[in-house]
Amino acid sequence: MNKGYKKYLPFQPIRFPERTWPEKVIDRAPVWCSVDLRDGNQALVTPMNLHQKVVFFKTLVEIGFKEIEVGFPSASETEYETLRYLIDEHLIPDDVTVQVLVQARAHLIEKTFEAIRGAKNVIVHFYNSTSTLQRKVVFDTDMEGVIGIAMDAARLIRQLADKMREEYPEMNLRFEYSPESFSGTEVENAVRICDDVLEALGATPEDKTIINLPNTVELATPNCFADQVEYVATHLKHRDCAILSIHPHNDRGTATAATELGVMAGAERVEGTVFGNGERTGNCDIMNLAMNLYAQGVDPKLDFTNMNHIKRVYEECTHMHVHERHPYAGELVFTAFSGSHQDAIHKGVTYMAKTGAAHWAVPYLPIDPADLGRQYEPIIRINSQSGKGGAAFIMHRHFGYILPKQMHPEFGALIQEVCNREGRELKAEEVFRIFQREYLRVHAPYDLKRYRLFEENEKLDRVVVYFDGVLSCNGRNIQLSGRGNGPIDAFFKALRSVGITAYKFVSYSEHAISTGADSQAVSYIELSHGDETMFGVGLDHNISLSSIKGIICAINRFERRAQAEKQEK
Ligand SMILES: CC(=O)SCCNC(=O)CCNC(=O)[C@H](O)C(C)(C)COP(=O)(O)OP(=O)(O)OC[C@H]1O[C@@H](n2cnc3c(N)ncnc32)[C@H](O)[C@@H]1OP(=O)(O)O
Numbered sequence: 256m257n258k259g260y261k262k263y264l265p266f267q268p269i270r271f272p273e274r275t276w277p278e279k280v281i282d283r284a285p286v287w288c289s290v291d292l293r294d295g296n297q298a299l300v301t302p303m304n305l306h307q308k309v310v311f312f313k314t315l316v317e318i319g320f321k322e323i324e325v326g327f328p329s330a331s332e333t334e335y336e337t338l339r340y341l342i343d344e345h346l347i348p349d350d351v352t353v354q355v356l357v358q359a360r361a362h363l364i365e366k367t368f369e370a371i372r373g374a375k376n377v378i379v380h381f382y383n384s385t386s387t388l389q390r391k392v393v394f395d396t397d398m399e400g401v402i403g404i405a406m407d408a409a410r411l412i413r414q415l416a417d418k419m420r421e422e423y424p425e426m427n428l429r430f431e432y433s434p435e436s437f438s439g440t441e442v443e444n445a446v447r448i449c450d451d452v453l454e455a456l457g458a459t460p461e462d463k464t465i466i467n468l469p470n471t472v473e474l475a476t477p478n479c480f481a482d483q484v485e486y487v488a489t490h491l492k493h494r495d496c497a498i499l500s501i502h503p504h505n506d507r508g509t510a511t512a513a514t515e516l517g518v519m520a521g522a523e524r525v526e527g528t529v530f531g532n533g534e535r536t537g538n539c540d541i542m543n544l545a546m547n548l549y550a551q552g553v554d555p556k557l558d559f560t561n562m563n564h565i566k567r568v569y570e571e572c573t574h575m576h577v578h579e580r581h582p583y584a585g586e587l588v589f590t591a592f593s594g595s596h597q598d599a600i601h602k603g604v605t606y607m608a609k610t611g612a613a614h615w616a617v618p619y620l621p622i623d624p625a626d627l628g629r630q631y632e633p634i635i636r637i638n639s640q641s642g643k644g645g646a647a648f649i650m651h652r653h654f655g656y657i658l659p660k661q662m663h664p665e666f667g668a669l670i671q672e673v674c675n676r677e678g679r680e681l682k683a684e685e686v687f688r689i690f691q692r693e694y695l696r697v698h699a700p701y702d703l704k705r706y707r708l709f710e711e712n713e714k715l716d717r718v719v720v721y722f723d724g725v726l727s728c729n730g731r732n733i734q735l736s737g738r739g740n741g742p743i744d745a746f747f748k749a750l751r752s753v754g755i756t757a758y759k760f761v762s763y764s765e766h767a768i769s770t771g772a773d774s775q776a777v778s779y780i781e782l783s784h785g786d787e788t789m790f791g792v793g794l795d796h797n798i799s800l801s802s803i804k805g806i807i808c809a810i811n812r813f814e815r816r817a818q819a820e821k822q823e824k
């Protein structure tokens with residue numbers, strides 16, 4: 256037995272019975288800040304170059320981000336140049352604020368101020384670690400020492416900002432402070448340092464500073480983080496001078512939950528990345544969070560309709576991959592292979608179309624794929640796990656054939672047999688080819704060579720239909736004729752007149768089908784032979800002929816099977 260777990264200590268949650276967040280419901284979007292170009296970028300094997308950052312920046316603007324952390328301009332030439340390029344080339348829309356990150360270190364802060372000259376809207380974001388662990392091992396200091404680092408930085412930032420505002424009066428300059436590793440910091444200490452920083456920066460209710468609480472390393476279940484956030488939200492002396500922000504990471508795989516609970520706990524702003532790229536297991540995934548709101552009927556204030564394009568830009572710029580099962584964005588998240596899911600989706604989609612339902616309600620599909628620019632086509636894909644409903648859905652959605660419900664088991668079994676034999680998924684076109692082979696291209700042993708159908712009024716209220724025609728059977732022509740109360744009846748009588756008597760009519764359905772500009776009738780005819788039933792399909796511009804073709808198809812299919820069984824014996 257591996258006893259390695261013994262080297263870990265459990266997280267000590269704060270005691271906070273006053274919490275109110277469990278009763279809260281998120282009914283509006285927080286302010287979103289994308290940190291793709293900073294936290295996402297610093298975690299890449301090969302960080303983005305200037306071109307990639309600019310392309311990504313433009314995509315973030317298209318999505319609707321109004322706050323974008325563009326980098327750490329004091330860290331490298333590329334970071335500095337990218338910011339300058341965005342400013343000098345006027346690529347930052349007037350309603351977008353660029354954010355820059357810097358450590359609480361004087362020379363880096365000075366360089367950062369040099370980089371932001373002339374930008375219209377800027378947030379200078381500075382941070383230092385406050386956690387018990389980092390105080391001890393990184394800074395080798397106590398809480399007073401860590402507060403001192405933050406205060407020196409805050410004072411310098413205020414001074415440089417005053418100077419810059421004089422030089423560039425049109426600049427809208429704001430501040431953000433992160434007690435980095437907040438979730439590993441005693442909450443009382445976090446409140447203390449944040450209040451001190453708010454005072455040092457001169458924050459007011461009219462000119463708020465962003466206080467950003469990072470779950471730098473996710474250490475505990477999301478409820479623990481929510482308690483910490485609500486504690487700060489309710490204990491900050493200068494709460495009215497602060498915009499409360501959170502910056503969750505995903506070390507335990509629960510960043511989405513931690514962010515949602517953090518917002519319920521009082522966070523008004525969220526920092527994250529669009530597909531969750533970021534240090535280690537990543538940042539919280541803003542696309543995921545925004546679409547969660549959307550699927551609850553809340554306007555997320557971000558637009559992911561063009562998901563495939565966003566995904567392409569992300570993958571090209573970062574060389575990361577959006578997983579097939581990624582919420583909302585993955586290749587397979589709107590696909591059902593299994594039979595019962597396909598059946599329920601098919602019924603749900605049909606029900607919505609039939610009833611004109613105002614709200615989305617399709618089993619197994621929490622969101623309409625079309626809202627993310629995804630098509631219906633890939634929703635149902637066919638492999639050996641699929642059922643009859645899936646094959647019928649494909650025939651309907653892709654090719655316009657509405658197979659009657661009684662026919663689903665027969666066609667489903669044909670498809671499943673091929674899937675099992677081939678051991679792979681069948682594409683929609685392959686499903687259609689099987690349908691063509693089994694139903695539309697069955698011209699032997701019987702084939703209709705010539706025919707004439709006409710009606711006579713026997714009495715004023717009674718129409719009699721006459722069928723006259725020639726059937727070929729294995730090269731031999733058979734003349735046949737019959738009369739009945741409709742084309743199907745007349746044809747059956749004609750068949751009986753030449754000794755084809757074993758087949759009984761069971762059911763019939765038909766609908767119009769458009770193939771380009773052309774419209775035809777498709778008839779589904781179910782016949783019985785002894786205890787067995789089988790379907791035939793007829794397609795023709797003439798509705799009467801389509802049903803006669805359907806009858807011949809069903810008879811041919813019975814005959815072929817009998818022949819195959821004979822050969823097997
Ligand atoms: C959780 C996060 O994601 S925070 C963001 C992290 N992102 C990055 O660091 C990416 C960009 N950073 C860099 O390129 C570099 O770190 C630079 C250029 C900013 C600084 O480089 P350097 O000074 O050469 O190295 P480094 O970052 O290792 O500095 C470590 C020193 O800074 C101190 N330090 C680290 N962070 C901070 C901080 N936020 N505030 C104050 N001091 C800090 C350390 O205690 C250490 O001090 P010491 O030398 O007295 O022991």
Ligand SMILES: CC(C)C(=O)C(=O)O
Nearest residue numbers: 382433435469471502
């Ligand atoms: C700088 C801070 C916000 C950060 O990136 C983190 O703590 O993860």
